[in-house]
Amino acid sequence: MLIANRSEIAVRIIRTARVMGIRSVAVFSDADAGSLAVKLADEAVCIGPPPARESYLAIEKIMAAAKASGADAVHPGYGFLAENADFAATCVEAGLIFVGPTAATIRAMGDKAQARVRMAAAGVPVLQGYDGEDRSPGALAKAAETIGFPLLIKPSAGGGGKGMRVVETAGDLPAALHAAQREAVAAFGDGRVILELYLQKARHVEVQVFADSFGNVVHLFDRDCSVQRRHQKVIEEAPAPDLPQTLRRDLHRAAITCARSVDYRGAGTVEFLVADDRFFFMEMNTRLQVEHPVTEAITGLDLVEWQLRVAAGERLPLPQAAITCQGHAMEARLCAEDPDSGFLPSTGRIEHLALPAGRPGIRVDTGFQAGDCISVHYDSLLAKIIARGADRGDAMARLAAALRATEVVGPATNRAFLARIIDHPAFAGIDDLDTRFIERHDADLLAPAPPPEASVIAAAAFLALRGMERVSGQAADPADPFSPWDRTHGWRLGGAASRRLELAIAGDTAAVDVTWAREGYELAFAGHRLSVSGRSEPGGAARLRIDDRLVNLRFFAQGADIHLFAGGMVYRFTVLAPGRSQGGKETAGGRIVSPMPGLVLAVSATAGDAVEKGQALVVIEAMKMEHTVAAPRAGRVRSVDVGVGEQVVAGAELVVLEADA
Template identity: 65%
Template sequence: MIESLLVANRGEIACRIFRTARRLGLRTIAVFSDADAAARHVREADEAVHIGPAAARESYLNIARIIEAARASGAQAVHPGYGFLAENHEFAQACLDAGLSFVGPPPAAIAAMGSKILAKRRLTAAGVPVLPGYAGREQDLRRLASEAERLGLPLIIKPAAGGGGKGMQIVRAAAELDTALAAARRLAESAFGDGSLLLERYLPAPRHIEVQVFADSRGNLVHLGERDCSTQRRHQKLIEEAPAPGLPEPLRERLRAAALVVAREIGYVSAGTVEFLLDGGEFYFMEMNTRLQVEHTVTEAVTGLDLVEWQLRVAAGEPLPLGQSEVRFEGHAIEARVCAEDPERGFLPSAGRLALLEWPELPCVRVDAGFATGDTVPDCY
């Protein structure tokens, strides 16, 4: 088993990973920027290493500094959490090259799902349902406009290298097309360093259903049920629940089976989430998140499992603790994300000191938090 773990992240997810690591007897190591010197995740770790200025690109996104921190602290393994470098195949490879265990999937699996265009082509060939659209290599704006006209409206434009709803443009009228394509290209280049765009038929009111999958390095693969993440604002999830309510059982089983096909196709290992759009009785692959999700908590609630523990054991070379027939589901769980935002200013992020922060302490209520009373919510993340 791994004995020392560095979490290359901050806030709530770092605290959550430390909780399981402590229970397993691991030495925990935090990293922090100038803005997080007094942060909760720093206080909760056995050791903390400073990795740079407040700007994420100079700290939490700086691969070299994180690898240096792991070496200096004697960490055996690195957990990326979510966000920042969690889905960066170069970071995963850098950890392996440094002799560290990476608590996540192989770099090749991360890269396989890193481009929506390449993922869509590959999974179409594997027989996984995908939305009608354009995922071609020719990416000049004239060709994209021509393909958009062929597909018809409404359609959605997505950055091929994007995620989390960032940079997506919905086009409902022909007069909007050229402007939307140009805007999507600019944002894709600035936010993701890749201007490639994916065009898809737009579904006005689909359900967002995702399936939690888990695999080990020995070829074992299971699903841990699905979650409904349809309640969103600006393409950002707000409420998640498990299991997804109101699904006919045959449809539920088809979704789960398709998710396993996706994971098997790319040689997946560790925790991953396959996301689908559900429209009536039909579903379509959207993307795969090659990491632990924020909403993994509701899956833990209905299965009684600790997904971080599973990740750590798989990273240590152990087999999955359970086979598919041994996974049990009981009850229903709902997660609500609590964000520091100002509702009077269009829910813009709100930074500052938390004068009072009290969480409910009730049976069957779980709180995963990265802040406490007196902490400061920085304005840089």
């Protein structure tokens, strides 16, 4: 079986294929040549350069790889070509088994306008909206007046939150339409959109369905995916908490009705909005979902195995009555993005990665290892951390502990942001759980991290000193290994030695006066006096005594940097050379630079334009998402230094404003 995908989902499929005795063939771009999926597969075929359109989206290259490898079947995973009807049809025409529904089914449910019409005809509730053939700006504006505001713009040909825009007023509609259509073309090759009434307070609840070619259709219960940012799911859980039993039963029935109405086969997910004990059809994803592990956790089933058995022509492994739900499960999406910088994508080499796999009740799905690079060409998902517990509270506690134990050095991640969501009282309370949860609580979830406590600074100083002593000891080659003159522990004829150590962290500098003691150090800084002793291991574990406290922690040292993992927090300390200040990033007056590498999609300013603070100047695409670079202040544009279609690096000059008078 050839897996037409990459990273975490490719690894996930390979593991089940191996258990079932099916040989796996991975495909990879030049950027993924050393990836975990390539290492685990029985065979791997290069399909082109890093850009997805030249590799993972290139149907002809994937078909050539399938032919060259002698594959019998193709599994599309999710994303890329997973819901591309032409790809499914091409596979079947080539004599391959496509692990998924038929091309006709994918077309029927892939077009959101057509899907709305079908569901309404089948008796499944749909939101008030517009799905007519006339998609001209005038027709859409007229439809918007009828629907009312706020409303939601959705691409007709795709899902996953891409291209979706909430429009609050009629005046915002033209710009939002233009942006939504542009992103839809980039993501799905189709700029058609539909309009729907936007519910201010609604939950996102979905039902996992499965069907075989013998007419059997079952549900595997439900999931709540309400915690989202920019329509992208962040936390998912199963079953959906606190649903009235009648409503839950009606959701399951509606999902099965949806599957039957399009002669479905394989794994699918029907997504609904739930508000005031009413529900409305959103869309059907004709593939495996990113969040499928939470369903596996509560049912004890392997959904990929079910996919492969159904694709091979077998009946569903279990009837509805035999499928049970036990416990509760939650999944957090660990992504390479920086919440402190507006969730900009973060790229680069993963220097250190320790994920909490193997802890009781914890599962980790990832396609990355330490030493891999996060590329600008693909999405930012680094890993999925899944917790299963006896009930929702138990699952939350396990997930919170797993997030605290997660260690990543290199690209920035949303780990701390995820942990704050799980720890937030409103998340535990359920009553506040809806699609605007993050928006409503962003002040708490994005609050600046507190400065490190004195004990944390003391631990960093201890590790820095031991690291310097270790390096110094390795460099020395004394003739007498017992000579006190070659020791590095601070012994001197006149008494204990002392020195000043400077540690930079988060823009500040801690000046620590160090005196060597018999078993460690006496530290003085910022009004604190602490004694520190203990031991550290090169593998990253340390057990320290700080005054009368015993502390266990983990760390990762690289060059002058010490990354300290303590109390669920991550601190990055830099040991400064004597006389060296930390320094800051200098910004030249008027220069607006790219915050990340990416592709320029739009430029909305020209030289001589007067712009207001916050006005959009350039739109850049990175990691399959759009990011708008806005004017930091009012002024006049002196020059525009990029054009649409250019690939820019982080720090590249985009626009220059006239210097302030």
